[in-house]
């Protein structure tokens with residue numbers, strides 16, 4: 001089975017073009033392919049599929065290394081869009097992609113005919129507690145709510161970009177023991193579908209530093225939906241302007257939560273590394 005290895009700021013994926021080959025058990029295949037010793041090694045498996053929706057060009061499915069299927073993946077959809085254009089599966093530079101988070105709209109930014117950046121309309125953030133989802137009394141938003149994790153108490157802000165994110169603002173991000181707190185918060189009983197965990201240090205009104213423990217994946221070098229959710233959380237808490245740079249371990253994303261249409265825009269690179277043949 002042919003595959004293509006790509007990454008968005010070091011958040012890496014195996015892409016399989018299912019227009020010509022069928023994947024029977026993607027959850028099992030994701031666990032095998034994503035294994036960094038016995039497989040290819042990746043933070044996710046991405047399937048390129050036709051869409052039955054008239055308004056969509058293609059459909060993207062994403063699977064975490066643990067085999068779970070999240071609603072969306074920001075770094076992956078930039079890779080997905082670049083793949084379609086460079087393989088001439090589309091001539092469009094503005095695409096409509098069907099995902100479990102709805103129709104997501106990547107735009108390819110070209111320079112000298114090549115894809116330089118991908119700007120993605122990630123849709124509107126979801127802030128209602130019950131839609132994150134997060135248990136507890138019904139309320140509009142979860143902003144700086146205390147969450148007991150073992151002997152520690154964190155102030156959390158919860159935002160969904162189709163997939164759930166728990167954002168915690170700290171004074172010094174280097175002091176955070178991500179491997180300790182990440183899994184405990186990811187699987188906390190208050191989050192019925194588990195959750196991605198972002199620790200944020202606000203550098204100034206135009207920049208934040210982010211480290212992430214991803215649901216179903218663990219520590220990754222970047223998380224696109226997480227950067228979007230963290231930007232929304234920073235604005236809700238009054239820390240930053242509406243268009244900022246998010247500094248991730250793997251590089252930078254520019255995120256804007258537009259005040260004229262309530263939509264979140266993410267701009268960043270997508271890189272193809274190699275093609276290969278998976279021996280079934």
Ligand SMILES: N[C@H](CCC[C@H](N)C(=O)O)C(=O)O
Pocket residue numbers: 011043064070071072073074075076163164196214215216217220222223224225226
């Ligand atoms: N692990 C995430 C999906 C991948 C998100 C991330 N890689 C991104 O770039 O948005 C989840 O279970 O919601």
